[in-house]
Amino acid sequence: MVKTWFITGTSTGLGRLLTERLLARGDRVVATLRKPGALDGLLAQHGDSLQVLTLDVTDTGAMRIAVADAFARMGRIDVVVSNAGYGLFGAAEEASDAQIERQIATNLVGSIQFIRTVLPHLRAQGGGRIVQVSSEGGQIAYPNFSLYHATKWGIEGFVESVAKEVAPFGIDFLIVEPGPTCTNFAEGMDRAPPMPCYEDTPAGEVRRAIASGAFAIKGDAARTVDAMIVAADAKAAPLRLALGSTAYASISQALAERLRQLEAQKAVTLSADREV
Ligand SMILES: NC(=O)c1ccc[n+]([C@@H]2O[C@H](COP(=O)([O-])OP(=O)(O)OC[C@H]3O[C@@H](n4cnc5c(N)ncnc54)[C@H](OP(=O)(O)O)[C@@H]3O)[C@@H](O)[C@H]2O)c1
Structure with a gap:
């Protein structure tokens, strides 16, 4: 069955590859981007099944218009994918206020407003699926990515709550959590100017590892996108899907450690209840 995305x-x-893969298998795609012309080649090839709209996800007003227009033209949209995002790199006190605001406005508020914008349309058509591209960094944390993690942990909490609100309307969610993957992500990163005092700290180590190429990027973008499509096509999608061996190892280790810490504090935790 042909689906509309x-x-x-x-x-x-990932967003571009996903668009390419879906068009190649015959699906219809409304692809949004900030750079008009970036998908001209695909438009020439798949003009009938591809609609390209200009959208900066920090512009909520424009987003509402683009989404309403797309639902009106397509009739039904089966899967919406909240993918736009980038990384802010640097220790928390190295980042400027403007860098922090843009990171949160794009990855967190942009994703929240996108989901809020599509919900009434999905309800009106009797349901649909929302794919939120998060990251392994939505469940674990590396030094130097604190603001990025704040956005990905934040969107995962938002989605987990909203999923419970809208399940009765036939709307479900898939949170995708790739590990480091070969895309344009490194080039698109916003880098805060380093402070010398962090040179000999874990933040400095991560900075050096990334600069020297020692930070392994094991994720294959095409395989990541293929796995996303399989999960998005499934009758019942998992709420969370980690992708890649780095994500699997880091998330399983972090969850085990969190459970260990919870259990280690159990007596203190339970002591906080009211006496009845
Ligand atoms: N690659 C990884 O290692 C990795 C791992 C885990 C999660 N992710 C997540 O995967 C998603 C896609 O990233 P990617 O790896 O495919 O990197 P990418 O190649 O840099 O793609 C990011 C896309 O987001 C767009 N974007 C950024 N800010 C935007 C805004 N304000 N409005 C609209 N579009 C905006 C970029 O558009 P422009 O070309 O206009 O900048 C670009 O098309 C992101 O949410 C990222 O956090 C990536």
């Missing part, structure tokens, strides 16, 4: 952030990386 709406995807944000399709000029490069």
Whole structure:
């Protein structure tokens, strides 16, 4: 069955590959991006099944218009993908206020407003699926990515709550959590100017590992996108899907450690209840 998709952030990386893969198998895609012209080649090839709209996800007003327009033109949209995002790199006190605001406005508020914008349309059509591209960094944390983690942990909490609100309307969610993956992500990163005092700290180590190429990027973008499509096609999608061996190892280790810490504090934790 031909499906219709709406995807944000399709000029490069996972969003673009996803658009290409879906068109190649015959699906219809509304692809949104900030750079008009970036998908001209695909438009020439798949003009009938591809609609390209300009959208910066920090512009909520424009987003509402683009989404309403897409639902009106397509009739039904089966899967919406909240993919647009980038990384802010640097220790928390190295980042400027403006860098922090843009990171949160794009990855967190942009994703929240996108989901809020599509919900009434999905309810009106009797249901649908929302794919939120998060990251292994939505469940674990590396030094130097604190603001990025704040956005990915934040969107995962938002989605987990909203999923419970809208399940009765036939709307479900798939949170995708790739590990480091070969896309344009490194080039698109916003880098805070380093402070010398962090040179000999874990933040400095991560900075050096990334600069020297020692930080392994094991994720294959095409395989990541293929796994996303399989999960998005499934009758019942998992709420969370980690992708890649790095994500699997880091998330399983972090969850085990969190459970260990919870159990280690159990007596203190339970002592906080009211006496009855
Ligand atoms: N690659 C990884 O290692 C990795 C791992 C885990 C999660 N992720 C997540 O995967 C998603 C896609 O990233 P990617 O790896 O494919 O990197 P990418 O190649 O840099 O793609 C990011 C896309 O997001 C778009 N974007 C950024 N800010 C935007 C805004 N304000 N409005 C609209 N579009 C915007 C970019 O558009 P422009 O071309 O206009 O900048 C680009 O199309 C992101 O949410 C990222 O956090 C990536």
